[in-house]
Each structure stands twice: as C-alpha cells, then as structure tokens.
Amino acid sequence: MMIRPAELAAIKAGTIDLAFRRWAKPRVVVGTRMRTAVGVVEVTSLEQVSVSALRAEDARRAGAPSLAALKQGLAARSEDPAWRIGLAYAGPDPxxxxxxxxxxxxxxxxxxxxxxxxxxxxxxxxxxxxxxxxxxxxxxxxxxxxxxxxxxxxxxxxxxxxxxxxxxxxxxxxxxxxxxxxxxxxxxxGLPAPRVRAPREQGTPLPRNIGAPATRALREAGVTTLEQVASYSAEQLAAMHGVGPIAIVRLGEALAEQGSGLADDG
Structure with a gap:
C-alpha cells in the first residue's frame, strides 16, 4: 500500500487516520504493519464503502482538501470497490x-x-x-x-x-x-583487526524520497544531513541544479517532522 510522504507525516502526527483506495480485493488486513519512511504504520480497520456515502469528515480524516477532492481521487477504476482503511502510527521501525x-x-x-x-x-x-x-x-x-x-x-x-x-x-x-x-x-x-573507517556522519540522513539528482546536488554542496538543510532557504535550494520543487517540499516536510523548517528567503 503506497502512502505519500506528506500523508505519512500526518499519520505520525495523528492528523490523518484514514485512507481510501480502489482495489478489486483488499491488499491489507486489519493488523497489517507497514514499515515506512516515518516508522511503522498499522492498519486498524478495513471496510468496503460506497463513494456516494462518504462525508466531509471522511475527507478531513484522510487529509483530502474537500469531499469533492476525495471523491475525484476515487473516480478512476470505478469498476473496483472502494475501501476505507483505518491507519495509525505504531512507533519507530524496530x-x-x-x-x-x-x-x-x-x-x-x-x-x-x-x-x-x-x-x-x-x-x-x-x-x-x-x-x-x-x-x-x-x-x-x-x-x-x-x-x-x-x-x-x-x-x-x-x-x-x-x-x-x-x-x-x-x-x-x-x-x-x-x-x-x-x-x-x-x-x-571476521578480520584480523577492526577496519579503519571514515567517521560516521552525525545527524539525520537526507530523506530517500527526494531523488538521486537532489541528493547528488546537496552532497556536492557539502550538505549530507537534514540538519544542514535547515540553514538553506527554498530559493537557495532551488538554485542547486538537480533540486526541484518536489524535493524541496519533501525536505520541508522532513524538517517539519523534527519541529524545524527551511530558512527564510531573502
């Protein structure tokens, strides 16, 4: 079950606890525990629903901007049943x-x-x-x-x-x-003596979901941890060849999870 990074962050924060999917048959069961970028997410409920019966509260709990947007997202593959999936953050990845x-x-x-x-x-x-x-x-x-x-x-x-x-x-x-x-x-x-290695980077690794081009661009600028990203503004990041709008959004989301954010522009 694919869940977007922003939704994962909201599940961890407790502001999203539902997801809706069109599936020919369920791809998860109650109790399924999924390891994600934010930790373990557990399926707490699963039921088939009628799209026409959905309400604004369903949209809010799923993180959709409106009920109309939620229904529009379920318009594709209308031949498949719609499923309401309850989700909860279950702690860090063990x-x-x-x-x-x-x-x-x-x-x-x-x-x-x-x-x-x-x-x-x-x-x-x-x-x-x-x-x-x-x-x-x-x-x-x-x-x-x-x-x-x-x-x-x-x-x-x-x-x-x-x-x-x-x-x-x-x-x-x-x-x-x-x-x-x-x-x-x-x-x-298994060696005669411990191997000599470069010191391990201190800090939070760059998010994996920003993409290889953005990661390479940041590394070339000497930025290898999320904490270092916080000293850059969105405008400064955008000036790096390879760091696109989606990468900037995801970096901002990762920083927000830490209670931080990008530097102000200007």
Missing amino acids: REALRATVPDADELAAINARLDRLDAASSHGAWTRATLDLIDRNPTVRAPDLAAQVGRETQDFKKDVRKLKELGLTESLAIGYLLSPRGEAVVDA
Whole structure:
C-alpha cells in the first residue's frame, strides 16, 4: 500500500487516520504493519464503502482538501470497490534500534549462522560476507554500480541487500548503502583487526524520497544531513541544479517532522 510522504507525516502526527483506495480485493488486513519512511504504520480497520456515502469528515480524516477532492481521487477504476482503511502510527521501525546494537559473542554467532543459511540457500553461491565487505568499502555508491562490480543484475543485488537490512546490518541511503554499527561489528569480527573507517556522519540522513539528482546536488554542496538543510532557504535550494520543487517540499516536510523548517528567503 503506497502512502505519500506528506500523508505519512500526518499519520505520525495523528492528523490523518484514514485512507481510501480502489482495489478489486483488499491488499491489507486489519493488523497489517507497514514499515515506512516515518516508522511503522498499522492498519486498524478495513471496510468496503460506497463513494456516494462518504462525508466531509471522511475527507478531513484522510487529509483530502474537500469531499469533492476525495471523491475525484476515487473516480478512476470505478469498476473496483472502494475501501476505507483505518491507519495509525505504531512507533519507530524496530530495525533502527537493531542497527545501532553492537552484538555480543553469542549474537555474532547467531548472525553468522543466519548468513551461512542465506549463502546455502542462494542459487548464485555464497554472497553475504562479500556483499557486506563491498558496501563497507564503497559507502554511498549507487546500487547499479555496486552490482556491476560483482557482475550481478541490479534488482537481484538489491533483493539480497534487503535481506541484510532485515538483519539490521545495512542502512539504505538516498544513494547507495552504508553498514550499520551492527554490520560493521560483523565484518570486523571476521578480520584480523577492526577496519579503519571514515567517521560516521552525525545527524539525520537526507530523506530517500527526494531523488538521486537532489541528493547528488546537496552532497556536492557539502550538505549530507537534514540538519544542514535547515540553514538553506527554498530559493537557495532551488538554485542547486538537480533540486526541484518536489524535493524541496519533501525536505520541508522532513524538517517539519523534527519541529524545524527551511530558512527564510531573502
């Protein structure tokens, strides 16, 4: 179930608790927990509804500007039933805490056993340690470039990286990946001595939904965290080649979640 960034922020803030979709059959059930850019969102209710029976309160709770706008959004695919989905913020993504947790000896053994099972189940041979090492040596490098280095198709490579992410070993960035502290500990445990790495950036990473061109433009300007973005105005961001209106809106939304905002123009 796709939810727009602004709606996710409003769900987290508690100002939106409904969504409406046209589906031939439900794609979620009550209790479904979705990991999103703002944390975990849970489906609290699900019912088929008649569009003609919707009211202004439904539009307000769904974040629509008006009842007419809500109905217009449901005009497409009118042959499919309309569904009212109750939504609630259910807390941060548990993988965030897991990534920051450095494993002890017993946990390391359990993680390595899990990596061994992933390797054994693979149709293309052992890949887990090589992929961790590749990401460790090439942080923030695009997935297609990483995949090319090991002669793999990008989508298959990304599927494998997601398996490592589920274990809390990697972090997905707007461009490329980074080993988490947990992942670094797993790699270091297999080396004669801990690897020397560049200091980890302090602050909130740039939102992934701003797009690669905007991310590259910000990095070229030395801006690598959301906190640094707050010192720029919308006009200054727009002057950066690659930072478009949608990216600026999403940066503003991400800052608003932190109780901050872009600098004033002028």
